[in-house]
Amino acid sequence: MKTAKGAVLTAAGRPFEVRGFPLTSPPEGMAKIRLTASGICGTDVHIHDGRLPVQTPVIIGHEFIGRVEEISETDSEKHNIRKDDNVIVYIACPCGECLLCRSGDDANCVNMGVTNGSNPNTAPHLYGGFAEYNYSPVANLIRIPPELDPEMTCVFACAGPTVLHAFSLAERANSGIEKADVTVVQGLGPVGFFAVMKLASMGVKHIIALTGRENPYREELALKFGAARVMSLEKHGMDKIIEYIKALSSGLGADVVIEASGNPSAVPQGMDMLRNRGVYLVPGQYSNSGPVEIAPEMITFKALHIIGSSQYSLSDVQNYIDFLLKNPHTHSTILSLASRYKVEDINRAFDDVRAGKNIKTLLTP
């Protein structure tokens, strides 16, 4: 029987074990997918470190795309997904019944399940993204149209919907984010880059991207994606950065700041940069990196909108696809962010992610 490799996490902190698994026909309701690309996310590093606990053994990986190789006729009809379609897999399974699900907030379902959490010793074995093949519920597949290169689509498959979800929460809160003129993006990882692109697509004139340390390569990319200026804490310092923001905004401060660094100390800095009634979008603090001191007086006195955002909905993935279709000029730069590794080299890939070597690390065949 044909087999495919999957990288199994046996315990937090241990190297992944690459094993061969038999390739069988998918059970009813699931599709068999040959993976084209699978991204390693900051979240995966936190899982591997044991900072986000998961049941082991498990094949993790939650931002992946592939080509449907086998699907039943019934499932194909029901979900309008065909053999040979390129698809993104949406791994979340909200319950549909809790208060959050019923009020349109299924991204924050309190009984959230995932498609990739099952034990790889149980058939069909390959539930997660760190593998050559994957079996996922057909209901969790989103088709990638032929205009989009699948590997390019994988680069922001998680960061893109994450950012779009945060923006949709800001819109639902009537925060006025669509009128933003002076904006700041803290951090230039995938979430930061996509936030820059999203602001640029809205026609925002002043997009200031902030990094901790100087990084000419990331700086150039941010400018390509639409940032007006990149500043760093290392070179400019907080006082100079705030001075610059104030100069752009008649002394008021930024309309919108987006936290995409994951660094706790970015949060009081972000609050500092905002104007009265400014909007602080915080999708970037995804794992516990410790506490930080803030002056809550600022929340009251400036009457800030602080909008947290974690996870995303199936509709955000569709919106991500639509965003890529509407912004073809970004595609070649997006694809240039990918660094590729084979599944069997996953441990080296993780080392490189930890060392900050790549912007987006993909496992590819």
Ligand SMILES: [Zn+2]
């Ligand atoms: Zn992710």
Ligand SMILES: [Zn+2]
């Ligand atoms: Zn729910």
